[in-house]
Amino acid sequence: MVDDEYCPRCFECDGECINGENETLVCETCGHVYTNEEWDRENDKDVAEYLAFLKGLLEVSE
Secondary structure (H helix, E strand, O other): OOOOOOOOEOOOOOOEEEEOOOOOEEEOOOOOEEOHHHHHHHHHHHHHHHHHHHHHHHHHHO
């Protein structure tokens, strides 16, 4: 099920991004423009950092 309230966040300022021209995302706060490729790369990096953080917490709790 897809969350209708989901709004992509800017990796620069954490503002909300809206759909721009030519399949881009544009931050409403700082104006940063993301291409699909850039967004995917930044999102993958963010997810990898979060998973590493969770793994670190798991190792500490053991």
